[in-house]
Amino acid sequence: MDPRCRRTMLTRVKSAVANFMGGMMAGGSNGDHPGGSDLPLKFPYSRPEFLGLSPDEIECSADHIARPILILKETKRLPWSTGYAEVINAGKSTLNEDQACCEVLVVKRRPAGTDGSEDLTLHYWALFDGHAGSGAAVVASRLLHHHIALHLQEVMEILCTPNLLPPTSSLRGAAGAPGSPSTPPTRFFTEKKVSHESLVIGAIENAFKDMDVQIEKEKAVYNISGGCTALVAVYLLGKLYVGNAGDSRAIIIRAGEVIPMSAEFTPESERQRLQFLAYMQPHLLGNEFTHLEFPRRVQRKEVGKKMLYRDFTMSGWAYKTIEEDDLKFPLIYGEGKKARVLATIGVTRGLGDHNLKVHDSNIYIKPFLSCCPEVRAYPLGQCEHGANDVLVLGTDGLWDVLSNQEVAEAVTCFLSNCDPDDQHRYTMAAQDLVMRARGVLKDRGWRISNDRLGSGDDISVYIIPLMYGNKQN
Amino acid sequence: MAYAYLFKYIIIGDTGVGKSCLLLQFTDKRFQPVHDLTIGVEFGARMITIDGKQIKLQIWDTAGQESFRSITRSYYRGAAGALLVYDITRRDTFNHLTTWLEDARQHSNSNMVIMLIGNKSDLESRREVKKEEGEAFAREHGLIFMETSAKTASNVEEAFINTAKEIYEKIQEGVFDINNEANGIKIGPQHPTTNSTLSGSQGGQQPGGGCC
Ligand SMILES: Nc1nc2c(ncn2[C@@H]2O[C@H](COP(=O)(O)OP(=O)(O)O)[C@@H](O)[C@H]2O)c(=O)[nH]1
Numbered sequence: 001m002d003p004r005c006r007r008t009m010l011t012r013v014k015s016a017v018a019n020f021m022g023g024m025m026a027g028g029s030n031g032d033h034p035g036g037s038d039l040p041l042k043f044p045y046s047r048p049e050f051l052g053l054s055p056d057e058i059e060c061s062a063d064h065i066a067r068p069i070l071i072l073k074e075t076k077r078l079p080w081s082t083g084y085a086e087v088i089n090a091g092k093s094t095l096n097e098d099q100a101c102c103e104v105l106v107v108k109r110r111p112a113g114t115d116g117s118e119d120l121t122l123h124y125w126a127l128f129d130g131h132a133g134s135g136a137a138v139v140a141s142r143l144l145h146h147h148i149a150l151h152l153q154e155v156m157e158i159l160c161t162p163n164l165l166p167p168t169s170s171l172r173g174a175a176g177a178p179g180s181p182s183t184p185p186t187r188f189f190t191e192k193k194v195s196h197e198s199l200v201i202g203a204i205e206n207a208f209k210d211m212d213v214q215i216e217k218e219k220a221v222y223n224i225s226g227g228c229t230a231l232v233a234v235y236l237l238g239k240l241y242v243g244n245a246g247d248s249r250a251i252i253i254r255a256g257e258v259i260p261m262s263a264e265f266t267p268e269s270e271r272q273r274l275q276f277l278a279y280m281q282p283h284l285l286g287n288e289f290t291h292l293e294f295p296r297r298v299q300r301k302e303v304g305k306k307m308l309y310r311d312f313t314m315s316g317w318a319y320k321t322i323e324e325d326d327l328k329f330p331l332i333y334g335e336g337k338k339a340r341v342l343a344t345i346g347v348t349r350g351l352g353d354h355n356l357k358v359h360d361s362n363i364y365i366k367p368f369l370s371c372c373p374e375v376r377a378y379p380l381g382q383c384e385h386g387a388n389d390v391l392v393l394g395t396d397g398l399w400d401v402l403s404n405q406e407v408a409e410a411v412t413c414f415l416s417n418c419d420p421d422d423q424h425r426y427t428m429a430a431q432d433l434v435m436r437a438r439g440v441l442k443d444r445g446w447r448i449s450n451d452r453l454g455s456g457d458d459i460s461v462y463i464i465p466l467m468y469g470n471k472q473n
Numbered sequence: 474m475a476y477a478y479l480f481k482y483i484i485i486g487d488t489g490v491g492k493s494c495l496l497l498q499f500t501d502k503r504f505q506p507v508h509d510l511t512i513g514v515e516f517g518a519r520m521i522t523i524d525g526k527q528i529k530l531q532i533w534d535t536a537g538q539e540s541f542r543s544i545t546r547s548y549y550r551g552a553a554g555a556l557l558v559y560d561i562t563r564r565d566t567f568n569h570l571t572t573w574l575e576d577a578r579q580h581s582n583s584n585m586v587i588m589l590i591g592n593k594s595d596l597e598s599r600r601e602v603k604k605e606e607g608e609a610f611a612r613e614h615g616l617i618f619m620e621t622s623a624k625t626a627s628n629v630e631e632a633f634i635n636t637a638k639e640i641y642e643k644i645q646e647g648v649f650d651i652n653n654e655a656n657g658i659k660i661g662p663q664h665p666t667t668n669s670t671l672s673g674s675q676g677g678q679q680p681g682g683g684c685c
Pocket residue numbers: 486487488489490491492493494495505506507508509510511537592593594595596621622623624625
């Protein structure tokens with residue numbers, strides 16, 4: 001299908017959350033405005049709400065020369081004494097394109113129950129890394145948690161009944177009286193058993209999808225520029241869930257050991273998925289790209305000769321005879337941080353980017369991007385955690401220059417030198433981490449330890465102590 | 474609000490000397506006796522008028538503790554003015570001035586205007602550092618000097634405004650390259666970009682350059 005058709009079709013889809021977030025879809029959409037610049041912003045550019053910055057402070061925060069590290073004010077508290085710090089880039093964009101959100105949400109039983117005994121409390125931390133504008137990151141930082149809450153609400157009766165396996169069909173309505181999950185429908189012995197955990201994972205996954213659809217639809221009425229990655233941590237009923245779409249990263253540091261909680265989605269890590277899509281739907285390449293990968297650009301004089309290549313079916317390499325078609329630009333090109341899809345974008349999952357096209361062409365990038373997160377669960381309540389055991393969430397600005405091991409060592413070392421009663425220690429640890437990744441401006445640019453290059457990117461970091469998960473629930 | 478110039482300041486000095494209180498007194502005209510320890514950087518801003526021109530002061534208040542020194546040092550860059558503060562009731566804060574000054578000189582641009590401030594002048598009975606000592610230190614190192622009280626607001630306006638006047642004069646003399654933001658000076662959005670159209674000048678020299 002032509003990507004534009006797909007777009008218009010989705011624009012017409014009525015979302016389940018259309019009325020929920022207010023202000024949107026009042027009346028019919030009058031089509032997409034690709035430029036969008038004449039449309040109003042849904043949310044003005046800002047820094048994370050929990051920082052509570054005034055317009056003057058926001059102006060100061062955007063100083064590309066001194067790059068101030070912003071931390072939580074002393075008067076502000078995040079749940080679990082979470083630490084947070086951020087810094088703006090060294091000049092690659094006027095604004096800080098990272099965004100963050102942290103909320104404690106109470107999901108109410110629907111229809112509202114008489115007592116609050118079955119309310120679900122949801123802890124939520126999120127980082128968004130925008131590109132090609134701050135619009136999508138700002139919108140996602142304001143709304144994604146509502147989508148998650150909405151999806152959890154749909155299954156909360158089941159989630160609140162630990163000894164009841166999720167029924168295969170019909171939550172309410174047809175089978176059984178509404179709101180009485182006590183009469184489980186008959187099970188067939190061939191049925192797959194679905195865990196509570198995977199219901200939460202499904203809720204998070206669908207929330208990402210709805211968020212993406214909402215951004216696409218609202219582009220008709222608002223100016224929502226660019227796209228963004230999203231990394232969320234959700235604590236619910238004793239478990240910690242980490243959902244990631246993009247190249248941010250989450251790790252748990254437990255007794256100094258690293259437990260990775262996410263994997264990055266990049267052109268290189270997703271090569272086979274992208275190649276397969278292009279192979280199945282070659283029109284998406286607009287006759288300008290080849291889905292095959294070669295170790296370097298193929299030259300015209302090499303037609304008829306043999307060269308190394310790989311296709312979507314391969315992780316290894318083989319030789320093929322070069323044809324005319326192989327001269328096209330490769331779908332995935334470049335290495336490491338420079339790897340790009342369609343010579344345009346370096347991250348393959350995230351929200352937004354619906355208008356993004358290959359420069360000077362009509363080829364849309366969006367079909368290759370996926371808004372689907374990978375969600376991992378961690379049984380927080382079942383593990384013992386000390387005061388130095390934390391979940392670290394960081395945008396790529398952090399991980400580009402520091403390894404998991406370096407981060408673990410820095411955080412563990414910093415926290416063990418802190419007064420354990422100091423409420424600010426996780427914030428100070430976050431500030432220390434951002435400082436280590438940003439470095440100091442020398443004659444030859446920003447430098448970190450061992451005279452390595454510091455990160456010139458926006459950097460945002462949460463340090464979330466896990467011991468609070470022990471005590472709750 | 475529109476301004477002709479924006480000047481960036483940094484406030485430095487030992488912890489507890491009253492940096493955060495000075496900032497609050499200047500921006501909000503109030504004194505808050507118990508102020509949380511600054512563990513990062515905090516910002517304030519206020520508009521003042523010099524020579525009939527609106528000038529926006531953007532002020533960075535820093536953490537004085539030794540453990541945050543490397544972070545604080547990284548904020549000198551791009552400041553047009555610095556308020557170096559000590560506490561007249563604590564001699565050690567005066568003794569540390571040399572270290573602060575070395576830090577400031579090493580990490581800032583050479584034209585940065587430094588105002589030395591002896592704070593807590595309301596606590597005369599507990600004074601440990603004589604006013605003359607402050608004056609002598611300032612003279613020796615080419616700083617401007619004032620004693621202030623963030624509590625009574627005495628001299629607080631003057632300290633911030635006199636620093637701005639000094640910066641403004643340097644601009645008039647052409648010492649600052651105002652087109653280089655690393656100097657801590659920004660020209661306001663409405664400011665004409667060529668010298669010839671500058672209005673209300675008082676016969677002083679116009680900023681140099683203006684080639685672009
Ligand atoms: N009496 C008096 N106390 C002051 C004055 N300025 C600050 N203080 C007190 O000194 C302490 C430290 O002030 P603060 O602004 O937090 O110092 P900072 O660490 O340099 O930012 C606080 O308890 C203030 O109440 C002043 O001018 N007079």
